[in-house]
Amino acid sequence: MSNTEYADKQIQATELDEPLRKLLEPVQRWLQMLAVRNHSKHTLSAYFAGVHQLALFLRGKQLTWTRCDKRQLAQHISQRLDEDKLALASVQQELSAIRHFYGWLLEEGLARINPTTGYQLKRSPRPLPAIADVDLLTQLLDQPTPETSEQARLWLRDKAMFELLYSSGLRVGELVALDMTDLDLSALRVRVTGKGNKTRLVPLGAKAAAAINRYLPHRDLWVEQQDRALFISEKLGTRLSTRAVQQRLKVAATRAGIAQNLYPHLLRHCFASHMLSGSGDLRAIQEMLGHSDISTTQIYTHVDFAKLTQVYDRAHPRATHSQNEEN
Template sequence: MQSTDISPIPDDFLVAIENWLMSLVVQHYSPHTLSAYRKNIYQFATFLGEQNQNWQTCEQKHIGLFLSERFDKDKIKNISGKQTLSAIRQFYKFAIHQKLVSHNPTIGQRLKSSSRPLPKIAEEDLLKILLEQPTPDDPTNARLWLRDRAMFELAYGSGLRLSELVGLDVSDVDLAGKTVRVLGKGKKTRVVPMTGKSVKALEIYLPHRELWQEGVDALFISERHGTRLTGRAVQLRLKICAKRAGIEQNFYPHLLRHCFASHLLSSSGDLRAVQEMLGHESVATTQIYTQVDFGALTKIYDKAHPRAVTHVIDVDGVD
């Protein structure tokens, strides 16, 4: 009778995994990525145990079998499969560097890319309705709107991620220079220009902030608690303000960042500049993330290309 016992994860494998995860912490990987990678690598380790396969002599075929099982059994999506493969690849790179293994079994392993739908954007007129809505009559809501308008103007005007927006301190904003210093992914800092409307909205909000705060450096704070505003609070405030303005489309903070990229690219056509302002390391990410309508591209093309303007030329009777 065949044994049904499953081999446990070997101690040396466990130590290698934890050391690798600790190295990612030192490299400032986000908590979300760390959690996903931990889950992925332990799923893989469990699979190897079930297969009675040594992690140090694992081959590409074992990676393929593991991914196939996840797709068939767990019904994961392509993006999850890519993340899993990335975790295993990064682990073995670490193991090679530590001289624990001699080869990386993920070499040559690829997953087909699936089409990635572009996020919806809001028309510029809707952003105008949101940001230029009348100040509420109720005094409490009126005060909150001064803060909320400054937040949304800055998020849309400078293309900030939600985490970047709530992480801002007062010292990060240079109203005179019309710039904001942003701490983005990977703890990388970038300086992004602010719109005139962002500057004006902040100038109106800051005196009220001074009355609310309790010795905190945060730029956007809770009136009730005097502490840094959370991402969840910003999400709720945006929905409330959009509803108050009569907007039916679902508004959420990342939509403002996407609108920034799409609207700016539509009017300028400068992909590299948008890439820098968004804080993308690769221009390919910006190309996927942004969305430009063909009409806008045509206007840029007609203006920029020396041969773009059409003239009817009759040569020997041929148009």
């Protein structure tokens, strides 16, 4: 199903009376526009959910999009927080969808004001992400190879995945989406497609590259149907799932005797924290992380890749081989 078809399905799956149908007509056109611009199905679903809730509120008040002002918006948001008991983060997501929708209405000449302009929710303090120290990650990544041949083969793949997550600060979704063609082992870099289908180049540490090189012969034996995925399920011969990566990390942590709860996004947090403490170059780290609020996360960036590589090589604990590492 294409993204455009998915956008239409969001509306079609909704029970509509006449007032609600009229409210959702521009919403459907908006979602179709987003689909054409290659927004993901997850984004389309989240945007529709947020705007749909406001549409239900307006229908109950016998209002239209053009008659929704800041006071009406505040009442709706208060209802979502106090009566529907939504978490603040969920309401923030809905508010973001409403803000984007009204921006489109203004562009199309379908509204005169954006009621979200200047409207802000009080944010709760954001908890700091959990961080593991370098010694703990060394314990994970440099653990002995399992004794059984089956587990030893899996560990070659798993170590390559975990080294890459920590080496390049990838999201687990970005990791499993990697194709063989995204990897450039000779140049020590990887092409990553992140949120909003934005593409960026990220440096690849020598230890991660070495781990991937050790895994690739097994990948070539496992792969079925010419699957392009970098990381392959040994049993299925197809692209590994995010759930499988999460489970394999827990297995590896247990085998290494690590009590701390390890999950793929923790390795991304560790990448950012350890790089920042080693370099102090926040801009370069944001570039490598591919944060959505940084316009220079795409492959055609004015930030020089060589500069990113220099920062990476100088700061990342596993950027280069140690003298005692096995070939």
